[in-house]
Amino acid sequence: MFNRRSFLSAALGSGAAIGSARLLPAWARSAADGNTGITTLTGNKFDLDIGEFAVNIGGKMGHAVGVNGTLPAPLIRFREGEEVTLNVTNRLRADTSIHWHGLLVPFHMDGVPGVSFPGIKPGETFQYKFAVPQSGTYWYHSHSGLQEQQGHYGPLVIDPAGADPVTADREYVMVLSDWSFEHPHRIFEKLKASAETYNFNQRTLGDFADDAAKEGFGDALADRAMWGSMRMSPRDIADVTGATYTYLINGHSTYDNWNGVFEPGERVRLRIINASAMSIFNVRLSGLPMTVVAADGLNVRPVETDEFQIGVAETYDVIIEPQDAKAYAFVAESIDRSGQAVATLGPCAGMRAEAPALRAVPTLTMKDMAMDHGSHGAHSMSDKTSGQNEAAAMPHDGHDMGGMSHEGHETPEMDHSNHDGMSDVDHSGHDMPEVEHSRHDMSATNGDVQAHNHPDGPGVAGLAMMPVSRLDEPGIGLEDVDHRVLTYADLRSLEPNYDTRPPERELQIHLTSNMHRYMWSFNGVKFSEVTEAIRLNEGERVRFMLVNDTMMPHPIHLHGMFFELENDAGNHRPRKHTVIVKPGEKVGFDVSSEHVGDWAFHCHLLFHMHAGMMNVVSVIPKAGGAAAAPAESHQGHKGHEGMDHSQQGDMNHGEMNQGNMDHRAMSRDEHSGMQHEGHDRGQHKDHGGHQ
Amino acid sequence: MRRSMIRHLALAAIVALCAMPAAVSQDAQKPWGQADEIWGEAEMTEARDQVLASHGDLRTTYLLAERFELQAFDDEDVLLLDGNAWIGGDINKLWFKTELEYLPDEGELEEAEVQALWSRAISPYFDLQLGVRQDFEPGGRTHAVAGVQGLAPYLFEVDAAAFLSADGDLISRVETEYELLLTQRLILQPRAEMEFSAQDIPELETGSGLVSLSAGLRLRYEIEREFAPYIGVEYQRSFGRTADFIEAAGGKTDATALLVGIRAWY
Numbered sequence: 002m003f004n005r006r007s008f009l010s011a012a013l014g015s016g017a018a019i020g021s022a023r024l025l026p027a028w029a030r031s032a033a034d035g036n037t038g039i040t041t042l043t044g045n046k047f048d049l050d051i052g053e054f055a056v057n058i059g060g061k062m063g064h065a066v067g068v069n070g071t072l073p074a075p076l077i078r079f080r081e082g083e084e085v086t087l088n089v090t091n092r093l094r095a096d097t098s099i100h101w102h103g104l105l106v107p108f109h110m111d112g113v114p115g116v117s118f119p120g121i122k123p124g125e126t127f128q129y130k131f132a133v134p135q136s137g138t139y140w141y142h143s144h145s146g147l148q149e150q151q152g153h154y155g156p157l158v159i160d161p162a163g164a165d166p167v168t169a170d171r172e173y174v175m176v177l178s179d180w181s182f183e184h185p186h187r188i189f190e191k192l193k194a195s196a197e198t199y200n201f202n203q204r205t206l207g208d209f210a211d212d213a214a215k216e217g218f219g220d221a222l223a224d225r226a227m228w229g230s231m232r233m234s235p236r237d238i239a240d241v242t243g244a245t246y247t248y249l250i251n252g253h254s255t256y257d258n259w260n261g262v263f264e265p266g267e268r269v270r271l272r273i274i275n276a277s278a279m280s281i282f283n284v285r286l287s288g289l290p291m292t293v294v295a296a297d298g299l300n301v302r303p304v305e306t307d308e309f310q311i312g313v314a315e316t317y318d319v320i321i322e323p324q325d326a327k328a329y330a331f332v333a334e335s336i337d338r339s340g341q342a343v344a345t346l347g348p349c350a351g352m353r354a355e356a357p358a359l360r361a362v363p364t365l366t367m368k369d370m371a372m373d374h375g376s377h378g379a380h381s382m383s384d385k386t387s388g389q390n391e392a393a394a395m396p397h398d399g400h401d402m403g404g405m406s407h408e409g410h411e412t413p414e415m416d417h418s419n420h421d422g423m424s425d426v427d428h429s430g431h432d433m434p435e436v437e438h439s440r441h442d443m444s445a446t447n448g449d450v451q452a453h454n455h456p457d458g459p460g461v462a463g464l465a466m467m468p469v470s471r472l473d474e475p476g477i478g479l480e481d482v483d484h485r486v487l488t489y490a491d492l493r494s495l496e497p498n499y500d501t502r503p504p505e506r507e508l509q510i511h512l513t514s515n516m517h518r519y520m521w522s523f524n525g526v527k528f529s530e531v532t533e534a535i536r537l538n539e540g541e542r543v544r545f546m547l548v549n550d551t552m553m554p555h556p557i558h559l560h561g562m563f564f565e566l567e568n569d570a571g572n573h574r575p576r577k578h579t580v581i582v583k584p585g586e587k588v589g590f591d592v593s594s595e596h597v598g599d600w601a602f603h604c605h606l607l608f609h610m611h612a613g614m615m616n617v618v619s620v621i622p623k624a625g626g627a628a629a630a631p632a633e634s635h636q637g638h639k640g641h642e643g644m645d646h647s648q649q650g651d652m653n654h655g656e657m658n659q660g661n662m663d664h665r666a667m668s669r670d671e672h673s674g675m676q677h678e679g680h681d682r683g684q685h686k687d688h689g690g691h692q
Numbered sequence: 693m694r695r696s697m698i699r700h701l702a703l704a705a706i707v708a709l710c711a712m713p714a715a716v717s718q719d720a721q722k723p724w725g726q727a728d729e730i731w732g733e734a735e736m737t738e739a740r741d742q743v744l745a746s747h748g749d750l751r752t753t754y755l756l757a758e759r760f761e762l763q764a765f766d767d768e769d770v771l772l773l774d775g776n777a778w779i780g781g782d783i784n785k786l787w788f789k790t791e792l793e794y795l796p797d798e799g800e801l802e803e804a805e806v807q808a809l810w811s812r813a814i815s816p817y818f819d820l821q822l823g824v825r826q827d828f829e830p831g832g833r834t835h836a837v838a839g840v841q842g843l844a845p846y847l848f849e850v851d852a853a854a855f856l857s858a859d860g861d862l863i864s865r866v867e868t869e870y871e872l873l874l875t876q877r878l879i880l881q882p883r884a885e886m887e888f889s890a891q892d893i894p895e896l897e898t899g900s901g902l903v904s905l906s907a908g909l910r911l912r913y914e915i916e917r918e919f920a921p922y923i924g925v926e927y928q929r930s931f932g933r934t935a936d937f938i939e940a941a942g943g944k945t946d947a948t949a950l951l952v953g954i955r956a957w958y
Contacts, residue, residue, distance in 0.1 A: 119731050
């Protein structure tokens with residue numbers, strides 16, 4: 002384990018590469034530094050110290066906030082179903098927290114200040130204690146302030162209680178992240194001052210000349226006029242870019258060259274975690290296909306691909322089988338192509354694979370827009386047909402925006418044939434204004450105009466007029482590459498979905514923004530303005546329909562539960578905790594509201610969340626009244642497999658005896674260690690990835 | 693604790709009927725609160741207020757020297773500072789604007805004005821700005837200001853304001869700018885400013901109608917986004933009765949200057 006003295010000697014005494022290596026936990030060190038495997042913090046008791054420390058990134062000293070003095074934080078590894086105790090001590094001057102990303106913990110252990118607990122005060126030690134019924138690749142990070150951008154994140158692996166269906170000869174955790182030597186508050190302030198501060202990929206006069214030569218002067222000009230008329234940029238792909246970021250793999254920049262070794266012919270499992278604050282990555286290995294075996298921690302049917310786009314907070318496990326005794330470049334390229342991190346996997350330590358050149362900057366198309374700006378008074382879309390047709394290789398060729406003829410759209414996620422039974426559902430118990438307007442508004446599936454019954458105003462610069470499903474697309478910039486790219490439509494859960502009930506109702510949530518003012522929100526309402534959480538009743542099955550009204554992809558994360566992504570995979574839909582919603586897209590997923598409590602729900606681009614793109618999903622216990630959270634003791638999970646989930650509708654939660662508990666009298670530490678044996682285990686149904 | 697609070701409220705309702713709805717609605721307004729039962733309502737309320745405020749209700753500051761430049765005319769040099777500063781949130785800001793013209797040869801300020809404005813976002817791209825403008829040179833005139841500032845379609849920055857002086861004189865000013873990216877850092881900025889007056893103001897050599905036009909072209913290089921030296925050229929001309937006033941006083945009604953300056957912000 003790391004300690005402060007080793008850091009000092011490294012920083013003062015030796016060169017950059019060695020210095021940075023010593024700052025890292027052993028598992029994240031390069032093979033060149035003697036790391037040819039993974040060492041981990043294992044067991045079921047973990048002590049984590051949150052503090053400030055210096056780091057060496059790409060030969061330059063920086064100031065980090067993080068866990069146990071390392072960037073990234075140590076790998077926490079334990080076994081499925083085991084109760085773990087994590088003592089988190091705050092040595093900062095500000096509050097801190099740890100959120101266990103993707104873990105099905107009781108909600109008061111979820112680590113979001115103001116939502117699940119009060120946060121960890123300076124000097125305080127907070128004890129997390131839980132057992133989770135899942136295995137796989139996850140991570141953990143601060144949910145306080147902008148600490149995540151400063152280094153407060155680390156990987157977490159849960160080994161399955163039984164045999165792992167994924168076999169490998171060795172494995173590496175690959176933590177992707179973005180580091181800036183600027184203070185995150187300064188980054189945010191600069192974005193508010195000018196949202197284009199970090200964008201050095203705009204279209205220039207030279208690009209215009211190129212386009213004019215290719216498409217003709219008139220068309221190139223019309224294209225500029227169309228984007229200009231909407232006050233948008235087709236190169237607005239990432240807010241914070243390589244202009245300030247150094248991209249990292251396991252804390253190593255390309256310069257620092259993280260090394261992993263393999264024997265030719267081995268099956269190597271890579272557990273890839275995007276722990277960035279703001280960077281969606283394209284991941285590929287030069288000349289080596291990958292077989293994706295897990296997404297967001299849960300196993301999927303193996304699917305071979307050459308590249309995939311990974312949203313912030315998503316995780317993918319892949320198997321590679323390098324046959325040649327040569328160095329392979331593992332490349333994590335920022336979605337806007339402003340930078341990348343390259344690591345080396347080779348037959349021996351100390352090799353450096355050749356980094357590929359950054360690929361051409363993608364340009365957004367009309368499809369990414371799906372917008373009507375007529376409502377904001379300036380103009381109507383039909384004015385601009387001349388420019389639109391050339392705007393992009395969009396599938397709407399030649400259509401008249403004014404006429405809205407979109408019969409040709411495929412909307413595979415929109416199977417709502419089951420909605421007929423919805424009148425059976427009793428919604429009387431709760432008040433959900435956002436449901437009423439949007440319930441079964443399937444208009445987009447019919448090629449009609451998308452309804453927008455949310456507030457607008459200065460914070461909403463655009464509306465997706467005809468959003469479509471884009472789950473079968475690889476993501477911005479990967480449409481035209483000459484190799485295979487994974488799409489969400491390719492993902493199939495390995496295990497059948499345990500809950501295949503059709504959704505009883507639908508919640509429509511619009512991702513809204515004004516890029517120019519750097520305002521981000523759900524349904525036009527910033528989190529600071531939220532007066533009501535999104536309320537679900539325990540036991541009900543709800544479809545979330547996310548409509549992206551912005552021009553950016555947003556990795557949307559729901560805490561505390563997995564959702565089934567509606568990608569037409571029947572009862573093998575992938576279960577995820579985070580999903581990228583592409584520009585101009587409408588994505589549906591289904592939630593079984595089982596995990597009672599208040600759960601954060603937000604865009605995982607840190608500055609979007611900070612600007613207000615967040616809400617809380619409250620799962621209200623059936624019994625009504627008081628919170629049932631402590632009743633979730635999470636101890637009985639090991640024997641979960643045989644559970645008959647069809648019974649869940651009949652379970653009596655009214656029997657829970659929580660009224661007698663005096664939570665206020667307990668100290669925090671006592672409380673988190675508390676057992677709740679008296680509670681009805683039956684209520685407890687976590688289905689995250691166990692078989 | 694919560695129950696006793698409700699009892700308290702009920703009691704209060706009997707004593708003072710009007711007090712209750714406010715108190716109850718406050719309780720009902722808690723957007724979520726299941727963790728209150730576990731960690732205590734007081735602590736959670738504080739944390740909840742904090743998490744809400746820190747995700748959207750944020751104040752930032754901005755300090756911009758849009759034009760800090762030396763204007764070299766045929767017969768004289770002028771040092772100009774055109775600055776903006778604001779502090780505030782997404783919707784409401786306190787906004788300061790200043791324009792100072794200094795004559796280095798004569799060692800005196802030719803023009804000095806400061807505006808203090810309440811700026812409110814009224815649409816995705818435009819702010820309404822209301823406030824006061826104080827001129828220190830020439831004279832000591834005070835104006836009420838009403839204007840709009842924002843980004844027009846086709847990416848033109850627009851700032852249009854009307855100024856009503858304490859003497860009842862009404863003038864207005866319209867500025868517009870465009871940014872043409874020659875490269876990612878080399879930016880050509882055409883800029884035009886027009887001033888109108890509703891009446892003659894002889895002491896300011898201002899006539900009614902179109903008063904003046906300045907048209908400039910600035911080529912800056914953004915070494916950093918926040919720091920960009922530039923060179924440029926600006927043409928200024930007076931019109932109508934304003935031109936008459938100036939000619940009568942022996943002045944010139946048009947002039948061209950070469951510019952060298954710095955655009956900087958923080």
